[in-house]
Amino acid sequence: MSLSTSNSETDSVNSTSEIHSIYRAIGIGLLLLLGYHVLVKQGVVPATSGINQAQRNVIKAQKYVYGNPSPKLILVGSSLTASITAKHIGNHVINLGMAGGSSQTGLEIVKREKLKSAILLVEINETIERQLDQQLLDSIYKPMPHFSQLYFPMLRQEYKPVDILVQAIFNGLKSSQKEEKDEPPAQTENFNPKLKEKVLAQKISDKMQPLSEDEQQTLKSAAKSIKTQIAELQKQGLRIILYDLPGEKQVKNTIQEKQIQQIMREEFPADTYEWLPAPTSKNWVTSDGSHLVSSDAQAYAVFLRDKLLKTPFSVPGNTGTTQQE
Amino acid sequence: MLFNSSTFIIFVLITFFIYYIPQVQKIQVPILIAASFIFYGWSSPALLILLLVSILINGITSYKVASASQTRERFFWALIGVVANLSVLALFKYGALLTNLSLKIFNVSQTPEEGLIAVLLHLPLPIGISFYTFEGISLVVDVFRHQNLVAAGTSLPTRSLVNANLKNHLVNTSFFLAFFPQILSGPIVRANDFYNQVKPKFIQNIPWPIVFRSLVYGYFLKMVVADNLKDYTFWINYPYYQGLGTLTNLVLLFGYSMQIFADFAGYSLIAIGLGAAFGYTLPDNFNFPYISRSLSEFWRRWHISLSTWLRDYLYVPLGGNRKGEVRTYINLMVVMTLGGLWHGAAWSYAVWGIFHGIGLALERFFFGRLKSSKKPQDELPAWKKFWIDSLQVLFVFCFVSLGWLLFKLPRFEQAMDFLMTLSRNIWIKPDFNHILPVFILSLPVILYHLPHFPTLQTSQTKSLNTVKTKRWRLLEDVVMGIMVALLILNKGSANEFIYFQF
Numbered sequence: 001m002s003l004s005t006s007n008s009e010t011d012s013v014n015s016t017s018e019i020h021s022i023y024r025a026i027g028i029g030l031l032l033l034l035g036y037h038v039l040v041k042q043g044v045v046p047a048t049s050g051i052n053q054a055q056r057n058v059i060k061a062q063k064y065v066y067g068n069p070s071p072k073l074i075l076v077g078s079s080l081t082a083s084i085t086a087k088h089i090g091n092h093v094i095n096l097g098m099a100g101g102s103s104q105t106g107l108e109i110v111k112r113e114k115l116k117s118a119i120l121l122v123e124i125n126e127t128i129e130r131q132l133d134q135q136l137l138d139s140i141y142k143p144m145p146h147f148s149q150l151y152f153p154m155l156r157q158e159y160k161p162v163d164i165l166v167q168a169i170f171n172g173l174k175s176s177q178k179e180e181k182d183e184p185p186a187q188t189e190n191f192n193p194k195l196k197e198k199v200l201a202q203k204i205s206d207k208m209q210p211l212s213e214d215e216q217q218t219l220k221s222a223a224k225s226i227k228t229q230i231a232e233l234q235k236q237g238l239r240i241i242l243y244d245l246p247g248e249k250q251v252k253n254t255i256q257e258k259q260i261q262q263i264m265r266e267e268f269p270a271d272t273y274e275w276l277p278a279p280t281s282k283n284w285v286t287s288d289g290s291h292l293v294s295s296d297a298q299a300y301a302v303f304l305r306d307k308l309l310k311t312p313f314s315v316p317g318n319t320g321t322t323q324q325e
Numbered sequence: 326m327l328f329n330s331s332t333f334i335i336f337v338l339i340t341f342f343i344y345y346i347p348q349v350q351k352i353q354v355p356i357l358i359a360a361s362f363i364f365y366g367w368s369s370p371a372l373l374i375l376l377l378v379s380i381l382i383n384g385i386t387s388y389k390v391a392s393a394s395q396t397r398e399r400f401f402w403a404l405i406g407v408v409a410n411l412s413v414l415a416l417f418k419y420g421a422l423l424t425n426l427s428l429k430i431f432n433v434s435q436t437p438e439e440g441l442i443a444v445l446l447h448l449p450l451p452i453g454i455s456f457y458t459f460e461g462i463s464l465v466v467d468v469f470r471h472q473n474l475v476a477a478g479t480s481l482p483t484r485s486l487v488n489a490n491l492k493n494h495l496v497n498t499s500f501f502l503a504f505f506p507q508i509l510s511g512p513i514v515r516a517n518d519f520y521n522q523v524k525p526k527f528i529q530n531i532p533w534p535i536v537f538r539s540l541v542y543g544y545f546l547k548m549v550v551a552d553n554l555k556d557y558t559f560w561i562n563y564p565y566y567q568g569l570g571t572l573t574n575l576v577l578l579f580g581y582s583m584q585i586f587a588d589f590a591g592y593s594l595i596a597i598g599l600g601a602a603f604g605y606t607l608p609d610n611f612n613f614p615y616i617s618r619s620l621s622e623f624w625r626r627w628h629i630s631l632s633t634w635l636r637d638y639l640y641v642p643l644g645g646n647r648k649g650e651v652r653t654y655i656n657l658m659v660v661m662t663l664g665g666l667w668h669g670a671a672w673s674y675a676v677w678g679i680f681h682g683i684g685l686a687l688e689r690f691f692f693g694r695l696k697s698s699k700k701p702q703d704e705l706p707a708w709k710k711f712w713i714d715s716l717q718v719l720f721v722f723c724f725v726s727l728g729w730l731l732f733k734l735p736r737f738e739q740a741m742d743f744l745m746t747l748s749r750n751i752w753i754k755p756d757f758n759h760i761l762p763v764f765i766l767s768l769p770v771i772l773y774h775l776p777h778f779p780t781l782q783t784s785q786t787k788s789l790n791t792v793k794t795k796r797w798r799l800l801e802d803v804v805m806g807i808m809v810a811l812l813i814l815n816k817g818s819a820n821e822f823i824y825f826q827f
Contacts, residue, residue, distance in 0.1 A: 018534040021802050025541075028806025033813060051762050052556045054818060135818055144331060160815050162553065166762050173757075195568055195753070288568075 033154075036161075040154040047158040048167045053099040056082075058136060058157040061109055064094055065140055066150060071115075073308055076106025077123025078130070080245045083291050088301035090309045097123070102130035104222070107229040108137060116237050119308055121276065122230070124242045124268060126260045128222040129215075196288060200248065203289035207254035216263060223267035230273075241308070242268055243276035245292065246284040246300065279303045326367040328595050329548050329819050336364065337599065344603060345528040353526060354500050357603060361503040365453070372451045375417070376503060382409045383461035384491075384498035387468045387516075391487035399472055406465035414458045420445045422670035452825055453509040455667055457502045459634055464501065464516040466638055486520045497523055506599035510592050510824040512610040512630035519605070526604030535601045538805070543594030545769070545808045550587035552817025554580050554766050557759050561730075563739045567746055570753030573760060574746060580763035581733050582726040583770045586615065588823045589628070613777040615725075615770070618717035619692070620684045623725060631667070635660050653689070658682040668732070673740060677731040684724060714779045732823070 039045045050056035063069075072092040075081050081097030096106035103122050110120060139145050149155045157163075211219075230240050244264070251257060268275070279300065285293050292300060326333045340360040344353055366373040386406030393399040415423070424445040468486050488494040501519050502508070558581040560566060566574050593610035600607040610630050617623035624632045636645075640660045646653040658679065665678020705713070734740040 017798070021798060021805075022533060022537045024799075024802040025537075025805035026809060028803055029809030029813075032806060032810035036810070036814065051758065054556045058818075139818065154814060161811065162762070162765055162815050166765060169761060170757075199568070 036159075037152060037154050040159050045154075045159055045164060046167070048160070048163040050157060051163050051166050053079075055157050055160075055163065057098045057101060057105075057133070058139065060096055060098070061105075061136060061140055062149065062156050062158065064096060064109060065113065066153070066156065069094060071118050073119045073121065073304075074106075074110055074115075075121045075123070076103045076110065077121075077245075078102050078125075078127035080125070080127070080291060081121075081123045083294075083297045084301050084304070085298065088298050089305045093309075098133065098136075100130075101133050101136075102127045102222075104128065104131070104226060104229065105133040105136060107226065107233065108132060109140075110238070111229060111233055111236075112141060114236065119239045119241060120233060121304070121308070122226070122240060122242050123244065124226075124264050125244045126219065128226055129218045130222075196286075200250070200286075200289040204250055204254055207251060207256040210255050211259050216259075219260065219263050220267060223264070227267070239274070241274045241276050246279060246282075247292070248284065248286050248289055251286075251289050276304075276307065326364055327819060327821065328592065329544065329552075329816075332367075333364075336360070337602075341602060345526075350525050354496060354523060357505070358496070358499050358503060361500075361505040361508060364505040365503060365508055369449075375413070375451050375454070376457065379410070379413060379457055379461055380495065380499050380502055382406065382413070383464050383502065384495040387465050387498070388487055388491050388494050390465060390468045391472055393472070396473065396476065399469055403465050403469035407462055410458050410461045410465070414454060417448055417451055417454055419666075419670045420448045456511045456513055457508060459513050459631075459667075460502055460516070462638060463513070463634065464498065467516045486516050504600070504605070506596040506603075507607055510589070510596075510822055511628075512593055512596060512608045513634050514607060514630070515634075518608065522605050530604065532601050536598050539594045539598030539601065541805055541808050541812070543591045543596075543598055545591070545812055546587040546594065546773075547591030547822070548816040548819075549808075549811050550766055550769050551584045551591060551823075552820050553815070554584040554587070554763065555817065555820055557763050557766075558584050558733070560759065561733050561743070563734060563736070563742070566743055567750075568753075569746075569750065569759070570755050571747050571751045572755040573753075574743070574750070576755075576760045576763050578726055578730060578733075580767060582615075582722070582729055583763075583767040585729055585732065585823055586611075587770055592822045592824065613774050615722055616718055616774050616778050617721045618714060618779060620681065620688050620721060620724065623721055624681075624685070627725075631664070635664050639663065654686040657685050657689070661685065669735065671735045671737075673731045673735045673737045676737060677728050680728055680731075718778070 036045070048059075050059045070092065071094040073089065073094070075084065075086070075093070075095045075097055077097045078101060079097065079099035081095065081103075082099045084095060084097070086093040086095040096109060098105050103124065107120075107122065140149070145155075153159060234240055244261075246252075282299075284300075285296050287293050291297075326336060340356070343349065344356050344360075349356065362373060362376075365376060383406060386402050386409065389402040390399050390406070393402060424442055428442070464486065471486065488497060497520060500523065501514070501516060504514075504519075507514060558577055560569060561574070561577050561581060566577070569577070590611040597607045597609070608630050610628060612626040612629065614623055614627035617626055640656055643656045643659060644652055645656060648656075659682075661682030662675055662678040665674045665676070665681070668674045668677070730740050730743060731737070734743055
């Protein structure tokens with residue numbers, strides 16, 4: 001079939017058959033869209049959880065925005081948070097951790113959804129310096145995409161035909177292994193000790209350098225905007241708890257990491273902000289110096305469940321106290 | 326304003342409807358100039374100043390060339406025009422690179438925080454400057470060549486590109502350089518091809534099939550193929566590739582080859598479609614480059630408007646292949662190195678150019694010697710011809726893909742590290758989470774090229790192209806319909822065109 005890039009044919013001649021071709025192509029396109037819409041509505045087309053990092057972020061956000069959930073607990077943060085499986089914490093838990101992003105995007109989504117009561121767990125560490133993902137927010141909140149995705153679910157990320165095809169092939173290949181839909185990206189699991197050693201050594205050596213003045217300022221200004229977001233969410237009635245995930249001791253003990261922790265504690269003092277206490281000491285294992293391996297991510301999820309959801313859920317009146325262990 | 330943004334769609338529709346109002350037909354060109362200025366200055370109006378400077382340089386110097394009576398005077402003004410164009414380009418595009426180089430040469434260890442050097446180091450790169458500067462040079466040189474022919478009595482003055490009235494000529498020049506479909510990333514239009522298209526346009530003359538097909542193919546390649554592939558080829562960036570296996574990295578590099586084609590060919594097709602909607606024919610920029618059997622063929626098929634520009638305004642004036650074998654190789658190297666540097670102010674682009682230059686020179690050397698001793702291809706059996714073609718296409722594709730690595734990783738040491746990683750990470754398992762989507766998303770590009778594959782082309786598609794049967798037309802319409810549906814269902818997140826950085 002010739003799909004010519006040439007524009008030198010039939011100079012400005014619009015024969016009837018050519019015009020009919022255009023109508024026919026548009027008609028076929030519309031027919032396909034209509035058919036797909038029906039299939040999605042009827043649940044024939046299975047939703048995917050995304051086949052890459054960017055898509056997974058979008059799907060998380062869209063599910064939260066269009067799914068009308070009533071969560072008890074929402075996690076916002078970066079890929080460190082994203083590596084925790086919400087189901088391991090419990091029911092009515094939503095994880096808005098954005099791989100490659102930061103808490104700011106998640107906070108913005110929660111803020112716009114006008115949630116009235118829930119616990120909001122906010123990851124606070126060096127990742128806060130990452131910008132708000134405006135493109136992701138625009139893809140959900142600009143009127144045109146928002147309403148089209150609201151009324152036509154087929155336009156949402158989870159129903160992209162290519163993703164569905166890829167997922168179907170994977171399912172065909174791994175039919176013996178049942179996968180959980182919201183499993184964290186396989187990327188963090190696809191590692192080997194040799195590579196980890198190398199990456200870890202590199203990370204430790206990088207973090208032995210103290211932060212520059214500029215880097216410190218960047219962190220402080222990011223903290224400032226997060227504080228604004230938190231204040232607005234507290235007004236809505238949410239209970240905000242700040243936390244940082246555990247990681248490799250060697251990394252946590254570096255000069256830079258300690259400096260970051262100090263800045264975070266200064267920017268978000270414990271007498272003003274509620275911090276989640278650290279879990280009992282254990283040798284947390286990561287795949288790359290940052291992301292917990294799945295077994296440890298699960299252990300941390302259990303810790304979160306015990307800390308936050310074991311007691312009957314209620315929103316305390318005073319959000320300005322530090323939680324006692 | 327991105328071609329794939331809703332703002333742009335609204336902008337085009339408004340411009341289109343105003344443009345074809347019969348009452349304003351006399352000011353169609355000023356309407357498009359105004360629209361082009363709005364388009365170009367949308368995100369940073371300050372850039373318009375530079376565009377206006379370029380218009381003035383090219384408008385005035387070409388006018389002076391046309392009105393000069395003496396050859397020496399014509400040459401003087403043409404030289405002024407070319408040098409001014411190249412100076413503007415050098416200042417904005419290579420200012421930082423040349424300043425850094427000078428600081429190194431003169432062993433200046435401390436970079437001043439302010440003053441001229443600081444300004445040079447932090448000059449912004451105006452988007453599209455490489456494209457409209459080359460168009461400006463084409464205007465000045467075309468007028469110069471034409472006037473020389475007129476003076477020699479071998480051409481008629483009526484074919485002149487320059488309006489007798491300076492004001493009108495500046496209006497035409499503004500239109501030529503700023504025409505919004507092609508100002509950001511080409512195709513690089515020639516003055517000779519554009520100026521004689523400037524006349525009143527009528528809505529009934531719009532070539533709708535060309536507009537529709539170009540826009541659908543263009544947007545499909547960009548939004549469905551390139552914008553989705555970018556989420557995978559992202560992992561070629563430093564240091565992410567270091568954690569991936571050899572096969573995965575190779576597939577991602579293959580994916581980047583597909584992405585860069587889909588991105589740039591997509592842009593060019595959208596530009597062609599938009600140009601046609603306003604009654605202007607823009608040159609083809611791509612002709613199925615990934616079925617090339619040789620590097621020289623590749624350069625006849627890839628970014629055609631740049632390669633022909635380099636041929637006509639640089640390679641031929643340098644002597645081309647008319648001054649002996651050694652000189653031909655030197656000319657090839659010079660043209661390809663400068664062609665590489667045209668893409669950006671980084672040594673890796675120069676290396677990319679040299680890489681292609683060496684490839685072309687070696688190919689010329691060996692093919693030249695093989696041709697005399699080789700059996701003509703037509704005498705070979707079909708299956709043998711198919712395998713030879715396939716191997717040649719594969720070789721050229723691999724060579725070109727290796728070159729694209731320098732576009733993806735403009736820091737030369739990172740590109741080298743990527744290659745080292747290929748040998749280091751053989752033991753890492755392939756990651757099918759990357760591999761499978763890349764192959765599926767690359768399929769449209771492969772299918773797009775397939776019917777034009779040398780051996781297949783000669784037997785089937787030639788006849789299909791000449792006589793389109795009803796069944797064939799229906800199949801084409803179905804494909805177009807699927808593309809329209811996928812444009813809505815499967816577009817990737819909007820991303821700038823790769824060639825905007827050049």
